[in-house]
Amino acid sequence: MKIIIIANWKMNPLSLVEAKRNFEIIKKGVRDVKQAEVVVCAPFVFLPVLKPSNYLKLGAQDCFLGDKGPFTGEISPQQLKKLGVEYVILGHSERRRYLAESTALVNQKIKAALEAGLKVVFCVGSKAKKPGKEMERQLKEGLKGVKRPDLNKLVFVYEPVWAISTTKNKIIATSKEALKGGLYMRNVLKKIFDKKTAKKTKIIYGGSVNSKNIGSFIKEGKMVGGLPGAASLDPYEFAKIVIQASRS
Numbered sequence: 001m002k003i004i005i006i007a008n009w010k011m012n013p014l015s016l017v018e019a020k021r022n023f024e025i026i027k028k029g030v031r032d033v034k035q036a037e038v039v040v041c042a043p044f045v046f047l048p049v050l051k052p053s054n055y056l057k058l059g060a061q062d063c064f065l066g067d068k069g070p071f072t073g074e075i076s077p078q079q080l081k082k083l084g085v086e087y088v089i090l091g092h093s094e095r096r097r098y099l100a101e102s103t104a105l106v107n108q109k110i111k112a113a114l115e116a117g118l119k120v121v122f123c124v125g126s127k128a129k130k131p132g133k134e135m136e137r138q139l140k141e142g143l144k145g146v147k148r149p150d151l152n153k154l155v156f157v158y159e160p161v162w163a164i165s166t167t168k169n170k171i172i173a174t175s176k177e178a179l180k181g182g183l184y185m186r187n188v189l190k191k192i193f194d195k196k197t198a199k200k201t202k203i204i205y206g207g208s209v210n211s212k213n214i215g216s217f218i219k220e221g222k223m224v225g226g227l228p229g230a231a232s233l234d235p236y237e238f239a240k241i242v243i244q245a246s247r248s
């Protein structure tokens with residue numbers, strides 16, 4: 001399975017100049033890496049000016065749950081698609097926490113994004129130390145009505161919420177914990193779909209990913225890639241993550 005590394009810039013950087021500069025540095029840095037799918041998920045305001053290429057794809061961090069209508073402040077999946085955006089992150093724990101996004105809403109957004117031809121980066125977060133029922137609920141509800149053939153347009157992210165770099169506790173998940181999270185998700189996917197589908201599903205890891213630990217999340221944690229947040233803000237470090245991942 002091809003490695004996937006997705007930068008989640010969150011609400012960064014501050015200026016268009018910086019965003020363009022960082023994107024171009026990444027583009028140069030990952031140009032020769034053929035074994036990885038590399039994506040930058042940037043804030044909406046920068047998407048029209050960042051120029052994706054064959055080896056650096058563009059992603060958004062949210063979208064609306066439908067394509068047309070009077071929805072003040074919203075951005076439709078089709079508008080993103082028209083801009084050349086290929087991916088969209090949905091269900092991130094920060095949106096669940098600060099904007100009270102429910103899994104039912106995430107489910108509608110997933111279906112709208114797929115309908116518009118976007119690939120979905122579906123974050124499944126665990127507030128508990130061990131993967132469990134809250135993840136099962138997110139998967140079951142989040143995937144309601146999603147057809148089996150569409151699963152290859154989804155990248156699942158196992159995100160132990162306590163391991164996200166901006167949380168206060170500064171605990172980093174081990175590759176063994178990532179392995180357990182991935183296995184748990186595959187098991188739920190097996191129940192929803194079937195064994196073969198569950199096996200083929202792309203699951204990446206998110207939570208304090210950097211160039212030093214990405215290798216172990218891939219090798220020992222059996223993840224097909226990662227979703228770095230804080231570390232992706234340094235374009236040289238992000239390119240390093242991609243290079244390390246492609247060697248793992």
Ligand code: PGA
Nearest residue numbers: 164165207208228229230
């Ligand atoms: P982090 O963010 O790499 O800064 O921990 C990951 C995420 O929240 O997606």
